[in-house]
Amino acid sequence: MRVKVKEIPSILEKIFIVAAIFFYTRSPLPLVWSTEEFWQAPVLNFIWSSIYGITVFLILFHWRKSIAKARKDIFILLLAGLGLISVFWSDYAAVTFSRGLTLLIITLFGIYLGSRYELKELLCLFAWALGIAAAISLIYGLLLPQTGIDSEFHVGAWKGIYGHKNHLGRMMALCAILFLLFGQTFTKYRRVSLIGFTLSVLLVLLSTSTTALVVILTLLVLQPLFKALRLHxxxxxxxxxxxxxxxxxxxxxxxxxxxxxxxxxxxxxxxxGRTQLWETVFSMIQERSLLGYGYGAFWLGYDGPSAQVWLTVNWDPPHAHNGYLDTWLELGLLGLLLFVLGYIRNIKMAVQFLRSTPTSEGLWPLVFLTFMILVNISESCILSLNGSAYWLIYTATVHYVHNRIYQRGQSQDRRDTGSGVLKTGTCKSA
Structure with missing residues (x-):
């Protein structure tokens, strides 16, 4: 099939989006370097700079058509903005500013995706990115076991192209649910979807991540219940x-x-050990409960406030193993309330969208929002840059739903107005 010249920019844009989502899953593909060396390598800095640069270009290029409508996502924008302005009370202002700016770019990129593409297209882009991650993780486990399989802390557990088994597990849990809905949406690709779903579940089992397995099983049970919401x-x-x-x-x-x-x-x-960790984290929260320690300014190893947690629990957790506690830690009660209020609003709109969308992709927003609430009970991926694909997908999905419901509301208003005008005219002529 020939590709028309005018279609090339659109194709290149989609290739970039898939690549960006893949890297936003925080997969550095540590083929040659160790993980720490890779993150500090000039080539990786170049990759991230390119991704952020192209992202900003796309955002600015399509500003009027996409980002200008972002005011409908007020809670998401306020949360991302709070991350950036928390530089004013952070003890590590440079770190907070850098990470807060990155969070804002990712948030705007998600809004851009949600306004530019239809939901079916978004599912395709997400499936491509996570499917590639699953395929390469399988290759790493089979051909590069010294990198793809843990031999230190969780001996024998697969971690694929990620640094930890739980990271692989929760990413593949999302991948499994995504391919399940993908197959229901695109029936001609059911074989591909079945392969993607099977591979994802296999990797979850190989990762030995209990959280990921429970999330998959829970969402499989809930899916028929979600479909029932369409009933009378x-x-x-x-x-x-x-x-x-x-x-x-x-x-x-x-x-x-x-x-x-x-x-x-x-x-x-x-x-x-998570319960002891949560108790210690909560005691740290009480010291700065309203505004938190600043975005990205808590988990800095022994150089940051996290040192007190590490010394208390006698191990070195990279985060609170709970997305809600981490949000409270970094952005305070204000940040947590912004997320919770926005989430409640988004759930309401996802149900509304589901009831008005008879096709299979109508399930995706509610399924993904449920995934986010479940996985953040024992992991941390709400605003974490260590796996920012979750926040990107969250923002894109939510913005799409907001846009679609807003458009349907406007269409209904126009129909009601037209009907009213017609009735008025009829009365006058009578």
Missing amino acids: LLIIIPFFIFTLIIAGGALAWFVSNAETVFTTLGKDITLT
């Missing part, structure tokens, strides 16, 4: 009452048998 209210209400009864019974059983469950999963009741 008289059917939905008793259906969800029954579901809540079942869920309540399951929760009661889990609480009563928690120790047995964790032992079966190979975990201890403290979630591998």
